[in-house]
Amino acid sequence: MRSLFFLPPPKNKVVVIKLKSGNNGANNSFGGNYMKILMVGDIVGRPGRKAAADLLPLIIQEHGVDFVIANGENAAGGRGINREITDEFLRQGIEVITMGNHVWDNREILSFIDQEPRLLRPANYPDDCPGQGYNIFHGPAGRRIAVINVSGRVFLANLDCPFRTVDYILKRIENQADIVLVDFHAEATSEKQAMGWYLDGRVTAVFGTHTHVQTADEIILPAGTAYITDVGMTGPWHSILGVKTSQVIKRFLTQRPGPFEIAAGPIQLNAVLLELDDTTLKPVSISRIMHRVEA
């Protein structure tokens, strides 16, 4: 069992944690001829955008990443996303942006989500909501990559059943996608694990998002689906889920609402690297990536 300890990092150094999974005996290539997909955890505010701008090109180059997805639900000051930031992400090489419970926080999204197929919101919102919850994208070598964004219901809004929503989508895209990636944006670990096992063998990967803390349970499930409960958060490292620690502590102590502002200081990028066999397009490894930069 590997364990790497990097806390606290030296000043002005990029700290990289790369943990290779056991993966039920599958090989982890790192540098082999595999298709590589990067899923970036919730990008939070200006610090998260800086982390993405500074670190994504390095990660893409280092691992030879072929396709990048990022959760952008907190990209605009922690609350939603706007056109400018969407364009910024797409320019940086993020092919698909997924969202979550904060999708409607910045109302500007209403003006462009219907015209931007690379921006997804949870598919299980009511039918008359704008935007789309899944799409199929043309990846490298003509691979058809379906990305599905869906939200959990435990401790979150009472949306349509996420399990049946994915069933419905899988039926609709049958034979139309070579790779199927699911961003399951959910709070409860149990709901996320249930989704992973429910979809095992039916999709390529289930990436959990929303809790902003990277979990150490990445695995390739018995029927071949890669899974992690939470990819983590890209944003201020010295924070509580991206927010100034003093403000969150005050809320707990006083039980009163107060300002929630994005924290400053050191930044981090959390992501997961998925490697697929070039022929079968089945996952051969899933690895956590955590870059932390002392400001």
Ligand SMILES: [Fe+2]
């Ligand atoms: Fe988030």
Ligand SMILES: [Fe+2]
């Ligand atoms: Fe969220």
